[in-house]
Each structure stands twice: as structure tokens, then as C-alpha cells.
Amino acid sequence: MTHEQVSIEFTETEIQAMEAKIQNPKEIVICPRCGGRLLFREWPTAVEVRCETENCLHGSIRGI
Ligand SMILES: [Zn+2]
Numbered sequence: 001m002t003h004e005q006v007s008i009e010f011t012e013t014e015i016q017a018m019e020a021k022i023q024n025p026k027e028i029v030i031c032p033r034c035g036g037r038l039l040f041r042e043w044p045t046a047v048e049v050r051c052e053t054e055n056c057l058h059g060s061i062r063g064i
Contacts, residue, residue: 010059018049018059031057
């Protein structure tokens with residue numbers, strides 16, 4: 001499994017939260033930045049994790 005972070009840089013805590021969401025998409029994972037929930041979305045070639053708050057955490061990971 002290759003993780004390729006796209007877009008902005010994240011803190012270690014934020015990466016851990018996003019990875020937790022990717023590994024357990026049905027679990028509720030709280031955004032470390034704003035306290036909102038992280039949302040998970042799966043694409044044909046990538047997965048996307050973003051915060052429910054606009055312009056907060058947003059990461060895509062390709063190559064899964
Ligand atoms: Zn957030």
C-alpha cells in the first residue's frame with residue numbers, strides 16, 4: 001500500500017486521524033483541527049478523507 005499525500009502538509013496528529021478513518025471508514029473519527037467529523041469517500045483510484053467543515057482537513061490518498 002502506497003500512501004501519497006496530496007495537497008497541503010499535515011501534522012502527525014492529523015495524519016493519524018485520517019489514517020484511522022481510512023482504516024475504519026464506518027467509525028466516527030474526530031477532526032483534530034476543528035472537532036468536526038471526518039468524512040470518507042472512495043474513488044476508483046483513490047480514497048478521500050475530508051473534514052465536514054469546509055476548508056478544514058482534506059486529503060486524498062492514491063494507489064490503494
Ligand atoms: Zn476539521
